[in-house]
Amino acid sequence: MKECKLATGEPKLVVESLGVVIGGGRPVVIAGPCSVEDPEMIRRVASFLAEEVRDELGVRNLILRGGAWKPRTHPYSFQGHGLKALEWLKQAGEEVGIPVATEVMDPRDVEQAAELADFLWVGARNMQNTPLLRELGRSGKPVLLKRHFGAKIGEWLCAAEYILAEGNERVALIERGTRGFNEYARFSLDLTVIPVIKKVSRLPLVVDVSHPAGERSLVPPLAYGSLAAGADGIMIEIHPNPDKALSDAKQQLPLEDFKVLASGLKEAGLL
Ligand code: PEP
Ligand code: MN
Numbered sequence: 001m002k003e004c005k006l007a008t009g010e011p012k013l014v015v016e017s018l019g020v021v022i023g024g025g026r027p028v029v030i031a032g033p034c035s036v037e038d039p040e041m042i043r044r045v046a047s048f049l050a051e052e053v054r055d056e057l058g059v060r061n062l063i064l065r066g067g068a069w070k071p072r073t074h075p076y077s078f079q080g081h082g083l084k085a086l087e088w089l090k091q092a093g094e095e096v097g098i099p100v101a102t103e104v105m106d107p108r109d110v111e112q113a114a115e116l117a118d119f120l121w122v123g124a125r126n127m128q129n130t131p132l133l134r135e136l137g138r139s140g141k142p143v144l145l146k147r148h149f150g151a152k153i154g155e156w157l158c159a160a161e162y163i164l165a166e167g168n169e170r171v172a173l174i175e176r177g178t179r180g181f182n183e184y185a186r187f188s189l190d191l192t193v194i195p196v197i198k199k200v201s202r203l204p205l206v207v208d209v210s211h212p213a214g215e216r217s218l219v220p221p222l223a224y225g226s227l228a229a230g231a232d233g234i235m236i237e238i239h240p241n242p243d244k245a246l247s248d249a250k251q252q253l254p255l256e257d258f259k260v261l262a263s264g265l266k267e268a269g270l271l
Helices: 039-056 083-096 107-116 130-139 153-164 193-200 216-228 255-267
Strands: 015-017 020-022 028-032 062-065 100-103 119-122 143-146 171-175 205-208 233-239
Touching: 020 028, 028 039, 039 062, 039 083, 039 233, 039 255, 062 083, 083 100, 083 107, 107 119, 107 130, 119 130, 130 143, 130 153, 143 153, 153 171, 153 193, 171 193, 193 205, 216 233, 216 255, 233 255
Parallel strands: 028 062, 028 233, 062 100, 100 119, 119 143, 143 171, 171 205, 205 233
Antiparallel strands: 015 020
């Protein structure tokens, strides 16, 4: 079998867009709700991030995340508001000058998503959706590729290779936990993956600290641990009123709790 050599070895790649740099030394924070539920809530999150996290705490390497198309286990759960949610996200980010990221699941949505979002991510469930990966490779947009919860490192890197092979070098990886033996958390976050990816891969690595946790109280330790272990950033779900969230209600942090976490990470020299 041929090696996936574009994703491995040297030189290291840095993903840059609109002043945000992933893999350049300063960790990135990708924060926002699981789903963009309505225009007001995403505006509220955007202005909170701009005023209280960027301007007050000085966390500048910042991306606003928000799901428009949601990959749900249950077909009757909220599936996201689609394209109109992406328009609300873009507008909210533009108003405060923070770049935005969203998930794409369907290759047919890539063109429109690439016009509206600054960073596109591939969710865990679509890590091996190869037509999607190729389309994202051709989009020229920065792509963040999540690891499937049952994928080996080699499979993850070969999935990244599909994007790289189309000539798009703006690719970063997101670890988000795998199925393990800890039934008290949603998934198992293996910190070993951080130094391993640093050693074998050219791609920057962000850790999603919300989805492995599955519940709010577990999120902060995973954020400290991931950054201390050398991750190039964290992705984290935050919501103005998490208990009323339409998806992932238990794990999203209220805005004020995220501010406490971000300021603690700053004080510890991790952000
Ligand atoms: C998400 O980021 O909202 C999400 C669905 O994550 P994952 O694909 O890692 O489950
Ligand atoms: Mn989620």
